[in-house]
Amino acid sequence: MEQLGGNLVIDVQQLTKRYGPIVAVNDVSFRVEPGQILGFLGPNGAGKTTTMRVLTGYIPPTNGRAIVAGFDVFEQAVEAKRRTGYLPETPPLYPEMTVREYLTFVARINAIGSNQRRPRVDLAMDRTSIGDMANRHCGKLSKGYRQRVGLAQAILHNPDVLILDEPTAGLDPKQIIETRELIKGLAGDHTIILSTHILPEVAQTCERVVIINKGCVVAEDTPINLTNRLKGSETIYLEIDTGGADPTADLESVPGVTRIASGTDNGGEWSFDVESAEGTDVRRELVHAVVSKGWGLLEMRPVRLSLEEIFLQLTTEEDEQPDERKPSTEGGTEEVEPVEATDA
């Protein structure tokens, strides 16, 4: 059978999925290079699960195409599915089967020969450390074990591509670390897409991140680049002692400063987030202004946005965009407020 897309292991091209009038995924494109781990981030209902379901051939796309392990997931579904391991949001377990029975069944429907089944099942149980549960019924397992049996099911047939929908959900911290290590260990031989709500997990596990909101890709980059690039503005945390006076107006007049956010007065000691345009360093100007007023400089440090803040920023900005477009006809310049959710 013809393989598509050369060594590109996952290639999603302008994927759209509509449910009647509802657009669940809108024109999503991204690529995952062989052996990479891609983190898939987004709030609930953003279209992560839908995208993953299209990639695994569970549902067909309305428009666009997806190529997994060199095969079109719709046109060459069986070939693509043979090379894909999938852990859905809820691990698809049969409660009345024991873990071993279940995994043996999965091995069987993945065309693993009868003499290979036992070693493969043992290996998968070993890698996910569920060996001690082999003869328990799936329905009697705790959430963490169910999740790991689901993971064992996904890696059982040693697929080229792993698609994991929230693989660490429901695990305790130790298991989370083990699972992350397992996933990292699988990269290289396998190309992996994992979705998650836990942002540090992305920073720790993934080489690339795709942030998706309301069905659209809002950012795609490495976790580090994202933190740097997507700040949009430089932010400096400033704490000064003015002896009581409100310094906001004075600080706003410092050249280069675009915005003063979250000023709090703590008995004459004021703290601010001072924002300036990207690439401009206003620290010298700020110090100069503070000193020339005779105030005391208590603290000043650049603020790095965490992935969490970027995530919030990207996904809440999306909400405000329609409103922001309106005043642009009135010639409003840079007065757009980018963040609302972070001022708490």
Added chain:
Amino acid sequence: MRNVLAIAQKELQQYFVSPIAYVVVGLFAVLFGYFYVASLSILLQVSMQAGMFGMGGGPQAVNINEFMVRPLLSNTAVILLFFLPFLTARAYAEEKRSGTIELLMTSPLTDLQIILGKFLGVLTLFAVMLGVTTIHMGILFWYGEPELGPILTGYLGLGLMGASFISVGLLVSSATRNQIVAGVITFAVLLLFWVMSWMADSTGPTMRSALTYLSILEHFDDFSKGIIDTKHVVYYLSFITFGIFLTAKSVDSERWRG
């Protein structure tokens, strides 16, 4: 085929690990036993009457096939009408509710393999149900001399009819995630096919022959008399094929709807 067998075996395993198989087979055996005893006492009555009107004296030998086996098989068909919808109700509905359908549909299997596997699974359990009744039939042979032929054709008829019921059950189950809804709809559809010919007499000639042809019951009658008519075999086989075809369509449309 290997995949079909894998699914079929899984289905059977699920029936036998859960109480479903035991409850269904057990209660089926109880009801069949009751009908068996009831038709036996009718047979006895008939034979006593024959004795009284005949030469006098003790009971006379009457045709066991005509007076016992045939009504018994017809009654069995009614029991199946009630039982099989419960067996097929879970086939798809349960997998959809628990999310395991996602495993099957993202595994390298075709829709048809999954459907045939499930069909084969339920069919095997159904065969076990009928298998239990061969004990009763064996007892008849022990004490009497019934004809084997009509009994075999009767079982063939029951098998084909049951398989038709199962194909309807699969179709309905594939369209819902609620087992009760699946069971009730299947039962209603089957009952409608069952009584289809009741309306026949009060309609025109074309309608009458159409309704009579569609009625599941009409086609069973000849089998229980010991006749294998291709017409009836074709009817049941096309019924089953059509049911499986529609199930495949239904599964596919469910996929598009998500």
